[in-house]
Amino acid sequence: xxxxxxxxxxxxxxxxxxxxxxxxxxxxxxxxxxxxxxxxxxxxxxxxxxxxxxxxxxxxxxxxxxxxxxxxxxxxxxxxxxxxxxxxxxxxxxxxxxxxxxxxxxxxxxxxxxxxxxxxxxxxxxxxxxxxxxxxxxxxxxxxxxxxxxxxxxxxxxxxxxxxxxxxxxxxxxxxxxxxxxxxxxxxxxxxxxxxxxxxxxxxxxxxxxxxxxxxxxxxxxxxxxxxxxxxxxxxxxxxxxxxxxxxxxxxxxxxxxxxxxxxxxxxxxxxxxxxxxxxxxxxxxxxxxxxxxxxxxxxxxxxxxxxxxxxxxxxxxxxxxxxxxxxxxxxxxxxxxxxxxxxxxxxxxxxxxxxxxxxxxxxxxxxxxxxxxxxxxxxxxxxxxxxxxxxxxxxxxxxxxxxxxxxxxxxxxxxxxxxxxxxxxxxxxxxxxxxxxxxxxxxxxxxxxxxxxxxxx
Numbered sequence: 001x002x003x004x005x006x007x008x009x010x011x012x013x014x015x016x017x018x019x020x021x022x023x024x025x026x027x028x029x030x031x032x033x034x035x036x037x038x039x040x041x042x043x044x045x046x047x048x049x050x051x052x053x054x055x056x057x058x059x060x061x062x063x064x065x066x067x068x069x070x071x072x073x074x075x076x077x078x079x080x081x082x083x084x085x086x087x088x089x090x091x092x093x094x095x096x097x098x099x100x101x102x103x104x105x106x107x108x109x110x111x112x113x114x115x116x117x118x119x120x121x122x123x124x125x126x127x128x129x130x131x132x133x134x135x136x137x138x139x140x141x142x143x144x145x146x147x148x149x150x151x152x153x154x155x156x157x158x159x160x161x162x163x164x165x166x167x168x169x170x171x172x173x174x175x176x177x178x179x180x181x182x183x184x185x186x187x188x189x190x191x192x193x194x195x196x197x198x199x200x201x202x203x204x205x206x207x208x209x210x211x212x213x214x215x216x217x218x219x220x221x222x223x224x225x226x227x228x229x230x231x232x233x234x235x236x237x238x239x240x241x242x243x244x245x246x247x248x249x250x251x252x253x254x255x256x257x258x259x260x261x262x263x264x265x266x267x268x269x270x271x272x273x274x275x276x277x278x279x280x281x282x283x284x285x286x287x288x289x290x291x292x293x294x295x296x297x298x299x300x301x302x303x304x305x306x307x308x309x310x311x312x313x314x315x316x317x318x319x320x321x322x323x324x325x326x327x328x329x330x331x332x333x334x335x336x337x338x339x340x341x342x343x344x345x346x347x348x349x350x351x352x353x354x355x356x357x358x359x360x361x362x363x364x365x366x367x368x369x370x371x372x373x374x375x376x377x378x379x380x381x382x383x384x385x386x387x388x389x390x391x392x393x394x395x396x397x398x399x400x401x402x403x404x405x406x407x408x409x410x411x412x413x414x415x416x417x418x419x420x421x422x423x424x425x426x427x428x429x430x431x432x433x434x435x436x437x438x439x440x441x442x443x444x445x446x447x448x449x450x451x452x453x454x455x456x457x458x
Contacts, residue, residue, distance in 0.1 A: 042162055045188055054158075137215045142272075155185070248279065248280065254289060277365075294353075303340075318347045
């Protein structure tokens, strides 16, 4: 465990095996932290809080800039580590799993030095102060990005942090702790406890010394985290599941919209909460879209262009959804439930046609390389289908005219919409409507999650 600025043994002897999902071999073991380990980390974070909160923002910015530089220096090692424990192709790990966290950390290094932590409103001075000690619980699908998206704004705000990373991908979190140490982050400001969610994660969420819990993961687990935190009336930030719609309006460039849409679903082996897993196409262009989507999916060769899923449980879960799609009457046009390779937790990139909105595969988050193509009659029907799930995390709209796409995007009940393939923006707020979560990450909106306000009247 990395606690109070040093590596120390866990309280118990239990360990977690880290498995390479591409070859199913154990590549490392890490401590399975207990409630006692969590308590030690929280106490260290509480002791460090007054000093870090009082540190001038420009000095906090300098430490974050040093952290970014450490991530840059170890980018190749980061990418190789994520590939080993998650199974992502190395090129994707370099560009996304290493590249995006560097950009996000850099954005908070800049924001920490420029954010208005005080403002005048009439006869009041409003102070934006750190919320306190943050318990960060991160998922396995983007293991470093999700760490940085929580830890960097928390540190920029003046908070201290206890991180509990996902048990499937703890190695890159340990590497991050080494980078934080080398960057001169003071002892106790950042702490790392590896462990199982129901043990270490629950202990962290329920701990009286935690002021805010930031969790990314499934909606089901998010409900549990919210209940544990709610018992002590502590703040939560929850980034949860999604079932995002990719709406292709009749005027759109169909080939481009379908091609980008399939690539979006297949990225990271489909293990992306914001993936556009429902493609909505007007009835007059539906058959052409299905043909294009099937051809595009067939290019994602397992073990080459697309990696495995994170573990055997996830593989079985996704294959079960594919079988259910077939059983409920959807038409397979690419892929299927059969395992494509004898070794590794691979799933065939799959496309379903003739999917109706009430089908399970159109309602539930699958978290694998599975695309459902649905037809709609008109824009009202498209909006009804797009908004017809409990989720509202992301989405996309394509149209020949940008104004037409924007007008439709305004009708979507979702936290983020890409217009005609809009690029990822690390400064834009990310988060969901409905059961996709509470709060926002990234940019100044992400920083605000870790602040509380105080008004001084004169």
